[in-house]
Amino acid sequence: MKNYVLSFLASVGMFTSFAQEYSCQHAKSTQSNVYNKSGLLSPHEINLTEKYDVYYYKLDVNVERTSEDIDGTVEMRAKVRNSSMDTILFELHPFLTITDIRLNGSTIAFDRVNTAVIVKTNLAAGTDFKLEIDYGGTPPNSGTDPNSGGAMSNETSPYWGGQVTWTLSEPFYAYEWFPCKQSLRDKIDSVDIWVTTDISNKVGSNGLLANITDMGNGKHRYEWKNRYPIDYYLISIAVSDYQEYSYYVHWPEDYNDSMLVQNYLYNNQYILNFYKTKIDNTGNYILALSQKFGKYPFWNEKYGHAMGEFGGGMEHQTMTTLIDFGKSLVVHELAHQWFGDLVTCSSWADIWVNEGFAAYAEYLMEEGNPTNAASLLTDLHDAVMQQPGGSVWVEDSLNMSRIFSGRLTYNKGGAIIHTMRHIINNDSLFYAGLQNYLDTYKYGTASGLELQAIMETTSGVSLTNFMQEWYFGEGYPTYSARWNQINDQLFIELSQTTSTPSVTPLFTTPVEFQFTRDLGDTIIRMNINNSTQFLQIPIQGVVTNLSKIDPKNYIINDIGTITHDPSLSVASEVKTDSEIKIYPNPTDGPLNIEFPTSGNYTIKVVNAEGKLVETYTLNNTNKAFIQLVDKGWCMLQIEDVDQRIITRKIIKR
Numbered sequence: 001m002k003n004y005v006l007s008f009l010a011s012v013g014m015f016t017s018f019a020q021e022y023s024c025q026h027a028k029s030t031q032s033n034v035y036n037k038s039g040l041l042s043p044h045e046i047n048l049t050e051k052y053d054v055y056y057y058k059l060d061v062n063v064e065r066t067s068e069d070i071d072g073t074v075e076m077r078a079k080v081r082n083s084s085m086d087t088i089l090f091e092l093h094p095f096l097t098i099t100d101i102r103l104n105g106s107t108i109a110f111d112r113v114n115t116a117v118i119v120k121t122n123l124a125a126g127t128d129f130k131l132e133i134d135y136g137g138t139p140p141n142s143g144t145d146p147n148s149g150g151a152m153s154n155e156t157s158p159y160w161g162g163q164v165t166w167t168l169s170e171p172f173y174a175y176e177w178f179p180c181k182q183s184l185r186d187k188i189d190s191v192d193i194w195v196t197t198d199i200s201n202k203v204g205s206n207g208l209l210a211n212i213t214d215m216g217n218g219k220h221r222y223e224w225k226n227r228y229p230i231d232y233y234l235i236s237i238a239v240s241d242y243q244e245y246s247y248y249v250h251w252p253e254d255y256n257d258s259m260l261v262q263n264y265l266y267n268n269q270y271i272l273n274f275y276k277t278k279i280d281n282t283g284n285y286i287l288a289l290s291q292k293f294g295k296y297p298f299w300n301e302k303y304g305h306a307m308g309e310f311g312g313g314m315e316h317q318t319m320t321t322l323i324d325f326g327k328s329l330v331v332h333e334l335a336h337q338w339f340g341d342l343v344t345c346s347s348w349a350d351i352w353v354n355e356g357f358a359a360y361a362e363y364l365m366e367e368g369n370p371t372n373a374a375s376l377l378t379d380l381h382d383a384v385m386q387q388p389g390g391s392v393w394v395e396d397s398l399n400m401s402r403i404f405s406g407r408l409t410y411n412k413g414g415a416i417i418h419t420m421r422h423i424i425n426n427d428s429l430f431y432a433g434l435q436n437y438l439d440t441y442k443y444g445t446a447s448g449l450e451l452q453a454i455m456e457t458t459s460g461v462s463l464t465n466f467m468q469e470w471y472f473g474e475g476y477p478t479y480s481a482r483w484n485q486i487n488d489q490l491f492i493e494l495s496q497t498t499s500t501p502s503v504t505p506l507f508t509t510p511v512e513f514q515f516t517r518d519l520g521d522t523i524i525r526m527n528i529n530n531s532t533q534f535l536q537i538p539i540q541g542v543v544t545n546l547s548k549i550d551p552k553n554y555i556i557n558d559i560g561t562i563t564h565d566p567s568l569s570v571a572s573e574v575k576t577d578s579e580i581k582i583y584p585n586p587t588d589g590p591l592n593i594e595f596p597t598s599g600n601y602t603i604k605v606v607n608a609e610g611k612l613v614e615t616y617t618l619n620n621t622n623k624a625f626i627q628l629v630d631k632g633w634c635m636l637q638i639e640d641v642d643q644r645i646i647t648r649k650i651i652k653r
Helices: 002-011 016-026 043-049 271-293 327-335 352-364 370-384 406-424 427-441 448-459 464-471
Strands: 052-062 070-080 085-091 097-103 111-113 116-123 128-137 152-156 163-167 190-198 202-205 208-214 219-226 237-240 243-251 254-265 302-307 319-322 343-345 444-446 477-486 489-498 511-517 522-526 532-538 543-549 558-564 581-583 590-607 612-627 633-639 645-652
Touching (some): 085 128, 097 116, 202 219, 202 254, 243 271, 271 302, 271 427, 327 352, 406 427, 406 464, 427 448, 464 645, 477 543, 489 543
Parallel strands (some): 254 302, 302 319
Antiparallel strands (some): 097 128, 111 116, 202 237, 243 254, 511 543, 590 612, 633 645
8 A cells, every 4th residue: 555655646746745644654554444443442432531631641661673562651640520430441452461550559450342441440520540551562563453553663774774663643543552542632731751772772752851861771761751732643752773963943033042953863874964954954944834823832842853764754743753854744744733733633534724734834835936836736736636526524534544635635635725825815814814723722622613713703704615615525616718808898707617516516716817918917806606707897908818717726626718709798697596595504403404496305414523413314395494413513415316415514503
């Protein structure tokens, strides 16, 4: 799968790091729905984990660069939430043996069922408790468990000779190397990571290196402390006989205020000279993205890199694990420190708020070179349009290959942010909205709809159609245009077809036209509300050509025909079929649905995590009256008698 993914993505001209990150995270899995097939928690077991809140981990483990073996003790401190709790449940892969569990210092009995570790107890609401788990063994890999995510790996670089052991837990594989609770919404306030290893090794991890303790037996212990909230899958270690190359970046507003940029490279005498210039550029990227998104969020600790032997990078908080220092890869993983680490997707269905913005940051770093930027967007759009459908929003949030789809999550996810920027049509408000989003949800989690709400509040621009068409919708438009000039009046008729009309019959994104004229090129913007749209505007000079539709690549689109039509002069009235009416929206009660004609319909209600929760079947009717059960927001999907999707609508409750 790794070779296939890399060759496919390279063939469609994607951003480099899309291919690299996608392959590195997921090449070791051959299952389409790993989460279900790995025997992870049942809904009942997941509910048990939500009865407590983890606020601290201490990992005190032994790891070498020569194997995947791990052993030691993990301490978990947590608080019981709103009701008493008779069961503490956490996860650990069955390949790893538990020798003892202590609750508040006393050994306690436990059971293991597949990946679940179950401790029976009796704790009142609001009670703090401490678990210490002594464990060890060899974590699974694709050779020992076909459902493994390969969370701990050991390989030797064929280029630099470095042997390295590293972890990579995204999206739900932290349990393969340490006992933990895997819940995106339960960020851990503080983590200490102690790794004892041979004295020839260095250990890269999260936060600041507080101490290196000589154990007196040919080993030393690297003691890292992370004091920013962190999600479970962003905790990491990387062990090798690294050499360190570090420097400080200074904030322009206060030259005396600096931050460490710490890099662990394979121990090869040539590697630093080979990568030094690229590594030094990381400081420039930190400052540039801080201007776009707000000051680097973990500046009291560090940013850095630890090399690992896989096909890309992974944005472990404050210390990315990566294979090399290509610009797009470094920028992508760095941008994740804001989008993914500071604010994390609240479910894997909303991975866009992580990956889409990290992908778009690659474009932002090329904006100063218009030729590179334009080429990058063109390649990106071409990659998306290799297939007609697919949404950025992930319908199956347990399907790892879909979560990290290169075409949809990365390429389309990054491209539609450029579309949103175009719709807002004011860069000051666009970037203010992004910073407001990060400030509002910092050190927490958020969904695509929560991002939408912040951007709307900041910009004053509705993004309802944008989300409906580009995020939850599918496909892309193909535009054709006719134009004509009569005296000082310019007439433009734009028509569009869509690649998945059964899901998204119309894209209402404003479209720009670049006209060539004797007074110089001009760009005209047209608002869209029908599949055929007409515009008449006054214009100076003589127009000689409609040279481009969407000249700045704001929209994923294909072009049909562009025609100068001397007969075009007066707009014809455009008539469209009646739409399905769904109201009220938002609603705190029943929902009314009216169809243009009577027929047989199926209404499916899908919740925010992409799970089907309700189904209604309608026979020979043009009206429906349904009562939604769950609170929050959901997607209404309406299908006809042949199970073709007629429409999708987001309902806020």
